[in-house]
Amino acid sequence: MPPHHLAPPEGGVLPQAALADEARAATRLLFPALAEGLIQRRPWAMARAERRQADHAAIDVVRELRARYGVGPLRLRAGPRSVALLLDPEDLARVLRETPGPFSPAPREKRRALEQFQPHGSLITRGPRREARRRVNELALDAPHPVHAVAPAVVTRVRREATALAQRAVESGLSWDGFARAWWRSVRAIVLGEAAAADEELTDRLARLRAAGWGHLPGPQGPGGWSLLAPRRRLSRAEFLLRLQAYAFQAPPDTLAGQLHGIEAEPGTDPVGQVPHWLFAFDAAGAATLRALALLSTYPQQAARARAELSGVDLTRPQRLDFLRGCVLEAVRLWPTTPLLLRESTEDTRWRGTVIPAGTLFAAYTPYFHRAEPAEPHGGAFEPGMWLDGSAERNPAFVPFSGGPAGCPGQNAVLLTASTWLAALLAHNTYVLDPPTPLRPRQPLPVTLNHFALRFSAQPG
Ligand code: HEM
Incomplete structure (x- = not known):
């Protein structure tokens, strides 16, 4: 079917995807990527996605759309939504820069999924409260500083778990399951303090609430049957938030939640209401950490550089380990944990001489930007060094x-x-x-990597 074009109000022309392309973009790209970023991924779903290299097909869809329609933004419909698919890095930069207005970071798709466990989170807050909530996050997370004010406690809590795990790994190997248990103990202690370290139920409950967000997303899977369960889920959310609040109110100053106590916030900000997002997001950080270890285990030269960075350094104290930080950034670039960045325009916006109406959902599929033509020549390579010399940030x-x-x-x-x-x-x-592992030296890295299936053998030294 040939593409047709919207009649632009002021002379320019922006492409509109043909029906078949709309359907492909919605089912192969937008719905799955939205769910992946917001909802806890299940191991079976990740295994299936890795077998099919699902992100490959989705990247190809974007590539073909760009070849057919040009730089975009490409107008299309996905379910009830009018979408502008971003295909150009400069357009992506503009949308991110011009947030929260005219591009709001809180479209209803995100609000519905995330309000299951963080009803007052800054990311899904619209209107004047957003700024106050964002500010609280920036202060408590010490956002601009590479080494957080509570870094000494972070180091102690991480080393306690990681050292014990490393010792066990020599005997019985290292798998996602063992890593995740130790990771979450460290995260609960870092965020809430020692009292929460062993409380697996807290983070398990959060995972269940995240899974419930599934029924609130658009697409083939939802919104389905959840309304009948709503009271039970509301209760579950209330229990989770109460338990979290109890920890957060008692959190010592050397924790992330403890940092909230010293912040003066205007009424309605709900500083503790930001903490569910932190816990939720440390899940992605765990996946990125194990993927970075997998990368270092595959590339001896990079592993040697990482060891050189550690040599002679006192690891019992906070350090700014730039190369290892670059490895983690690479793990997230190669396998983005938020594959769909979404914004909703709150007013008409002008694009290449034409106008896109208010209420449009702007979507950027980050695996395309990170791995396909916009990423050349780095696409499928592991290059932590580019995060050290500023070249990655400039792209x-x-x-x-x-x-x-x-x-x-x-x-x-x-x-x-x-x-x-x-x-x-x-x-x-x-x-x-x-x-079996899809990571092999001297071969392009897979576009989908199932972190649940990563297994390592460990040798002392
Ligand atoms: C690998 C781990 C992480 C990645 C890749 C990541 C990535 C992101 C991305 C892409 C967004 C923007 C989402 C959007 O525009 O829809 C975001 C927002 C946010 N992240 Fe993270 N994040 C991670 C971990 C964390 C952690 C551990 C925390 C807190 C301790 C955190 C706190 C936040 C907050 C509060 C926001 C909302 C910002 C706002 O409302 O302006 N993130 N993160």
Whole structure:
């Protein structure tokens, strides 16, 4: 079917996808990517996605759309929504920069999924309260600083878990399950303090609430049958939030939640209401950390550079480990944990001489930007060095932690935690990925990587 074009109000022309292309974009790209970013991925779903290299097909859809229709933004319909698919890195940069107005970071798709467990989170707040909530996040997470004010406690808590895990790994290997248990103990202690470290039920409950967001997303899977369960889920959410509040109110000053106590916030900000997002987002950080270890286990030269960075350094104290931080950034670039960046325009916006009406959903599929033509020549390569010399940051296509005024305020806290974890694991052992693994030296990296299936053998040294 030939593409047709919208009649632009003021002379320019923006492409409109033909029906068949709309259907492909919605089913292969938009709905699955939206669900992946917001909902806890199940191991079986990740295994299936890896077998089919699902992101490959989705990247191809974007590539074909760009070849057929040009730089976009490409107008299309997805279910009830009018979407503008971003195909150009400069357009992506503009949308992220011009947030929260005219591009709101809180379209209803995100609100519905995330309000299951973080009804007052800044990311899904519209209107004047957003700024106050964002500010609280920036202050408590010490957003601009690579080494957070509570870094000494982060190091102690991470090393306790990581050192014990590294010792066990020599006997019985290292798998996602073992890593995740230790990771979450460290995260609960970092965010809420020692009292919460062993409370697996807290984070398990959060995972169940995240899974419930599934029924609230558009697309083939929803919105289905959840309304009947709503009272039970509301109760579950109330229980989760109460338990979290109890920890957060008592959190010592050397925790992330404890940092909230010293912040003066205007009424209605709900500082503790930001904490569910932190816990939710540390899930992605765990996946990125184990993927970074997998990368280092596959590339001996990079592993040698990582060891050189650690040599002679006192790892019992906070350190800014730039190379390891670059490895984590690469893990997120290569396998983005928020594959769909979404904004909703709150007013008409002008694009290449034409106008896109208010209420349009602007969508950027980050695996395309991170791995396909906009990423050349780095696409499928592991290149942590480009995060050290500023070249990655200069490329508007690379947005592993988003960017602009709604970019991730937790980025530095994540990089500190993850690099400290990697340093503690690498200080004791060398790791080899157990077969079967899709990561092989001298071959392009797979576009879909199932972190649940990663298994390592470890040798001291
Ligand atoms: C690998 C781990 C992480 C990645 C890749 C990541 C990435 C992102 C991205 C892409 C966004 C923007 C989402 C959007 O525009 O829809 C975001 C927002 C946010 N992230 Fe992270 N994040 C991570 C971990 C964390 C952690 C651990 C925290 C807190 C401790 C955190 C705190 C936040 C907050 C509060 C927002 C909302 C910002 C706002 O409302 O302006 N993130 N993150």
